[in-house]
Amino acid sequence: MQRSASDGAARAVVSRRVLWIVPILLLPLPLLLNPYQQYVINLVLVYVPVAIGFNVVVGNLGLLAFSNVAFFGIGAYTAGILMVRLGLPWWVAVPPAALMGAVAGCAASVPALRGVRLFYLAIMTLAFGELMRWVYIRWIPVTGGSFGMALPPPDLFGWSLDSEAGKFYVFLGLVLVAIIATDRILRSRFGRAFVAIKSDELAAAAMGVPTNRYITLGFAWGGAVVGVGGAMYAALIGHLSPPAFDLTELILEFAIIMVGGLGSLVGSVIGAVIITAAPEFFHELPGYQELLFGILIVLVILFLPRGLASLLARAHPLFRDRYDRG
Amino acid sequence: MPMRFNRALGALGAAVAVVAIAAAPASAQNTQGISDKTIKIGNLGPFTGESSIFTPLNFGPEAYLRSINAQGGVHGRTFETVFADDACNEAKGIAAAKKLIYEDKVFMIMGHPCSGVAMAIKPMLDKEGVPWMGLAANPKLTRPTVPSMFSSYTGIESGSAMAAFALTKPGVKKIAIVQHSNDWAAGYCNPATDYIKANGAEVVISTAMERGSTDATAQALQIKQSGAQAVMGCLYQQELVILLRDMAKYGVDAIVLGALGADFNQTVQQVGNPAAVKQKFFQPYQFQAKIGTGPLKPYRELFLKYLTKDELPKSGEPTNFYYFGVPVGIVTVEAFKRAGPAPTREKWIEAVESLKGFETNVFADTANFSKDNHVGFRRMFAVGLNDAGEETVYSTWGKPLPPSGS
Numbered sequence: 001m002q003r004s005a006s007d008g009a010a011r012a013v014v015s016r017r018v019l020w021i022v023p024i025l026l027l028p029l030p031l032l033l034n035p036y037q038q039y040v041i042n043l044v045l046v047y048v049p050v051a052i053g054f055n056v057v058v059g060n061l062g063l064l065a066f067s068n069v070a071f072f073g074i075g076a077y078t079a080g081i082l083m084v085r086l087g088l089p090w091w092v093a094v095p096p097a098a099l100m101g102a103v104a105g106c107a108a109s110v111p112a113l114r115g116v117r118l119f120y121l122a123i124m125t126l127a128f129g130e131l132m133r134w135v136y137i138r139w140i141p142v143t144g145g146s147f148g149m150a151l152p153p154p155d156l157f158g159w160s161l162d163s164e165a166g167k168f169y170v171f172l173g174l175v176l177v178a179i180i181a182t183d184r185i186l187r188s189r190f191g192r193a194f195v196a197i198k199s200d201e202l203a204a205a206a207m208g209v210p211t212n213r214y215i216t217l218g219f220a221w222g223g224a225v226v227g228v229g230g231a232m233y234a235a236l237i238g239h240l241s242p243p244a245f246d247l248t249e250l251i252l253e254f255a256i257i258m259v260g261g262l263g264s265l266v267g268s269v270i271g272a273v274i275i276t277a278a279p280e281f282f283h284e285l286p287g288y289q290e291l292l293f294g295i296l297i298v299l300v301i302l303f304l305p306r307g308l309a310s311l312l313a314r315a316h317p318l319f320r321d322r323y324d325r326g
Numbered sequence: 327m328p329m330r331f332n333r334a335l336g337a338l339g340a341a342v343a344v345v346a347i348a349a350a351p352a353s354a355q356n357t358q359g360i361s362d363k364t365i366k367i368g369n370l371g372p373f374t375g376e377s378s379i380f381t382p383l384n385f386g387p388e389a390y391l392r393s394i395n396a397q398g399g400v401h402g403r404t405f406e407t408v409f410a411d412d413a414c415n416e417a418k419g420i421a422a423a424k425k426l427i428y429e430d431k432v433f434m435i436m437g438h439p440c441s442g443v444a445m446a447i448k449p450m451l452d453k454e455g456v457p458w459m460g461l462a463a464n465p466k467l468t469r470p471t472v473p474s475m476f477s478s479y480t481g482i483e484s485g486s487a488m489a490a491f492a493l494t495k496p497g498v499k500k501i502a503i504v505q506h507s508n509d510w511a512a513g514y515c516n517p518a519t520d521y522i523k524a525n526g527a528e529v530v531i532s533t534a535m536e537r538g539s540t541d542a543t544a545q546a547l548q549i550k551q552s553g554a555q556a557v558m559g560c561l562y563q564q565e566l567v568i569l570l571r572d573m574a575k576y577g578v579d580a581i582v583l584g585a586l587g588a589d590f591n592q593t594v595q596q597v598g599n600p601a602a603v604k605q606k607f608f609q610p611y612q613f614q615a616k617i618g619t620g621p622l623k624p625y626r627e628l629f630l631k632y633l634t635k636d637e638l639p640k641s642g643e644p645t646n647f648y649y650f651g652v653p654v655g656i657v658t659v660e661a662f663k664r665a666g667p668a669p670t671r672e673k674w675i676e677a678v679e680s681l682k683g684f685e686t687n688v689f690a691d692t693a694n695f696s697k698d699n700h701v702g703f704r705r706m707f708a709v710g711l712n713d714a715g716e717e718t719v720y721s722t723w724g725k726p727l728p729p730s731g732s
Contacts, residue, residue, distance in 0.1 A: 036424035
């Protein structure tokens with residue numbers, strides 16, 4: 001019996017390693033795509049960590065917190081400010097962007113620690129995002145105000161990332177780190193604590209789970225990962241302005257995790273791919289783009305409440321990453 | 327074995343990455359988009375989303391290109407337009423511009439993207455040398471000059487014109503600023519503020535009115551309390567209408583100068599209260615005459631003939647923005663004529679820079695570009711309703727331009 005369980009675990013580890021084929025298959029993409037298509041792929045890669053971080057808080061912790069766009073903006077502006085005001089290279093600005101995202105995550109967790117939940121928490125965290133937008137607009141000497149900030153081309157150890165191909169490899173690396181690290185966390189005792197808090201916070205606390213600590217950790221990790229996404233966004237777009245971090249952006253990010261699958265890492269990736277890349281297929285249908293987009297979201301929510309990731313999970317156990325099922 | 331396999335896989339991945347980077351994309355060619363029979367042009371703008379009210383700025387020049395095509399084109403080539411939607415979003419705007427350049431392979435981009443989008447695509451256009459001719463409020467777009475980018479007007483001309491007209495009204499010394507918190511509004515209201523301060527007047531309050539606001543009571547009462555005699559309303563049409571309505575509601579006795587994010591006629595109609603706009607509401611006016619009249623009459627017919635029902639307003643009558651956009655097409659076509667039968671991007675840019683005193687028969691000013699100046703038009707009037715409620719173009723306060731036949 002023991003041997004059988006051990007074999008099963010080994011098979012699972014081997015199976016998960018098969019997933020490494022995906023990034024390796026992606027490596028030759030810049031050879032096959034033009035700069036426009038590469039840009040769209042890079043934009044998808046930006047939204048993967050953004051979705052992963054959001055999903056940790058909403059999907060894994062089960063808290064209706066909408067501060068994600070604040071973490072995204074803080075990560076982007078931290079990277080941008082360090083590049084423009086202090087002249088630091090982009091790669092040096094990435095860790096501080098993650099750190100500031102984590103700090104913002106800790107700050108955003110305060111209402112949750114005070115017992116604020118559901119729609120009240122949603123509104124309070126939404127206000128955090130709007131407050132940050134006010135800061136971007138009013139802190140003109142640092143953020144450039146309404147006109148925004150034009151950023152210098154990013155680089156990696158002096159190697160220019162001016163081309164979309166260069167950005168692709170660095171972004172792919174960062175995305176892999178974000179996925180692996182988040183997967184490890186969700187499979188560790190932290191992840192199990194998240195599941196306990198999501199299932200029944202009171203029972204978790206009664207069982208001795210320090211819920212406040214884990215909620216803060218969840219927000220901090222989410223903020224850090226989204227902060228990295230913000231730094232990637234800064235490198236990709238090369239220009240930061242407050243409207244990029246408004247409510248519309250939050251709706252887009254929420255749509256990514258809803259369509260992909262709440263609480264699912266695979267879902268975060270699928271959602272980022274579908275929601276970011278799909279509009280590019282509707283160029284020939286101006287005006288209908290928003291309509292088709294809305295219909296897609298409604299259909300997914302109606303017929304696949306666990307998101308598109310649930311389709312893949314049904315197709316193959318390899319994609320069953322729903323951490324709340326053990 | 328697995329270790330060796332992993333190493334081999336890693337080495338393969340690294341090799342592919344190195345080859346991919348070595349095969350970095352070549353720059354777009356300087357005759358890209360030119361064939362024996364056609365010239366491919368990208369038309370970039372916010373065709374969806376809340377900023378889609380500005381699409382007439384894109385359809386104006388498109389109508390002109392279609393009229394040139396009907397006459398046989400330029401040097402035997404007709405224009406082929408590829409539309410691209412930026413949705414007023416930087417990430418989408420870059421994607422749209424990249425699609426135009428690298429997939430549709432256009433010669434140049436024409437149109438009216440939102441200012442933030444224009445700023446975001448600026449480095450790419452500059453790097454690739456892709457010509458851009460259009461409109462954007464943000465003056466940083468063409469100041470300092472970027473070799474391939476040209477603008478008809480920017481916020482500096484319009485914002486200064488708003489303030490200049492207000493200060494010609496006798497007794498106006500105190501001015502209020504009401505604006506959106508975005509780069510578009512700053513593009514108008516910052517130059518207006520500079521002009522006001524430089525000409526001995528005072529900005530008594532500067533307050534925000536955000537997109538989507540449905541009430542301007544706070545702003546109206548603030549203006550009333552400040553004693554401002556004029557208001558710079560750097561607002562889009564929807565919010566400008568609300569501000570005008572609420573100022574009338576609370577009896578605020580100050581004139582309002584709107585920025586060019588609103589169509590004058592539509593704004594007047596939507597306010598729906600003549601007392602709120604008559605001799606109260608004005609806008610910078612860049613045209614030679616009232617729209618659809620005098621030298622602008624042929625353009626009205628051109629819009630009606632060459633634009634589809636979907637591209638025209640529901641009323642069927644082309645609005646201010648169609649006329650505002652059309653000189654972009656006129657200047658673009660003139661540059662192709664001057665660039666000769668074998669145009670390149672360099673020749674086209676040189677041709678634009680050669681335009682001096684070029685008459686569009688649309689704008690009050692003639693086009694004047696040079697190597698150091700890529701903003702072609704500067705002179706502006708003001709439009710408002712006179713005491714009889716008739717649309718009137720003024721050179722300064724109380725001085726209407728002579729009527730120009732209909």
